[in-house]
Amino acid sequence: MQTDVLAVHTKSSEILNHNRRFIPGGVVSVNRAVQPEIVFIKGQGAYIWDADGNKYIDYHAAFAPHLLGHNDPYVTEAVISVLRRAASLYGSGTTELEGQLAELMCRHIPAAEAVQFLNTGSEATCEAIRLARAVTGRDHVIVMQGGYNGWHDDVSCNLMTPLDVVGQRVSPGEYPYIPLSAGIPRAHQKLVHPINFNDLESVEYVCQRYSVAALITEPILQNIGIVKPEPSYLPGLRQLANQYGFIFILDEVKTGFRHGLGGYAQIANVAPDLVVVGKAMANGYPIAALGGKKQLMEWFVHPEPAKRVLLAGTYNAHPVPTVAAIATIERLLANDKEVYRHIEALGEEMQEGLQDILRRLSIEAVVARQGSAFCIYFMDHCPKDWHDLAAHHDFHYDESVRRKLIELGIYFFPLATKQCSISFAHTRHDIEATLEQVKSALELTSR
Secondary structure: OOOOOOOOOHHHHHHHHHHHOOOHHHOOOHHHOOOOOOOEEEEEEOEEEEOOOOEEEEOOOOOOOOOOOEOOHHHHHHHHHHHHHOOOOOOOOOOHHHHHHHHHHHHHOOOOOEEEEEOOHHHHHHHHHHHHHHHHOOOEEEEEEOOOOOOOOOOOEOOOOOHHHHOOOOOOOOOOOOEOOOOOOHHHHOOEEEEEOOOHHHHHHHHOOOOEEEEEEOOOEOOOOOEOOOOOHHHHHHHHHHHHOOEEEEEEOOOOOOOOOOHHHHHHOOOOOEEEEOHHHHOOOOOEEEEEOHHHHHHHHOOOHHHOOOOOOOOOOOHHHHHHHHHHHHHHHHHHHHHHHHHHHHHHHHHHHHHHHHHHOOOOOEEEEEOOEEEEEOOOOOOOOHHHHHHHOOHHHHHHHHHHHHHOOEEOOOOOOOOEEOOOOOOHHHHHHHHHHHHHHHHHOOO
């Protein structure tokens, strides 16, 4: 592993400059537009290589799908096999593969009595909210300040909102809808109510004032690191959903599969009405699932046409990502779930090592972790919600350290508070090398 500063990314710059001629901004997802601008051309196991030949230990994992590591041999062989025999898109009827995947998911995810497949987490959360509105006959939706549930109008708001924009902490109460995008109608924004995570009083506040169809939340806010629910929070949401009649949606796009086949809902022993899974579900292939109580899912085939909820998608359950998901689940089940034992052990080693380095360097920081996902917060405690995080975390220092790590061959996504993810392909040697470079980055970065 290199320990010196990496060379200038000349070929990356050439590729990006070419792409900017034809793609606005040069990237096809604005979330990928970060500094330094690096073009990656290869991924294998725990490593990625850029266009200039520089090698990195990868903890970004493409926003966390690569639970098994890049190009996992078992998943790759399953994909090659289906490409050879049946990769055509038929677009009529069902397939044996989607039935096999559905059975696996219903067997191992307690919250999913029935499932439907889509291509992205955003599509799945959009469909979940549409279903909730149809079932309840209501329009209003509760979302979390600091949460991310996709790009569509209902949820594209209030992620990393500056406190001078969103306002100071209120409880009970709600925050203004702060859109992440232009083009969201103001009338539509009035139907969505952002509140802080871990705040049951604010859920009641909104429910007492509006006809709420659904509450959607990540069980852990993993788009601003690792912000965990307080012990009473998720069970409290279940009770409030029963009391006020809204649909309780858990967005497990990032937490599902990574923290266990049953998702974080199983870990927390909570039963949402609907659950959304994606990302690690197929180890990097594009697929997502919406699952839930069967009586709710049956609305997709409701006998009354006026009540039927439209679910469509030409590429839903395409054979390639479908077989990749089946292979991923088989791999996660193999050898008495050795994958989870391995990544939990590495996660623990990483956390303990980071905490020891921070303590020895007298840097005020904490390490939040759930299984294989972790985040360093440069503050004196783990945050409970976005307001807590925004008020206390050193964002500038966080990003400076991340960029220094990239120079040293360790790829933490260079945006403050973004989750880091360990894969099954990582080894103890990778963790040890990473800890060595984290120490160097902290020593080399002024605060």
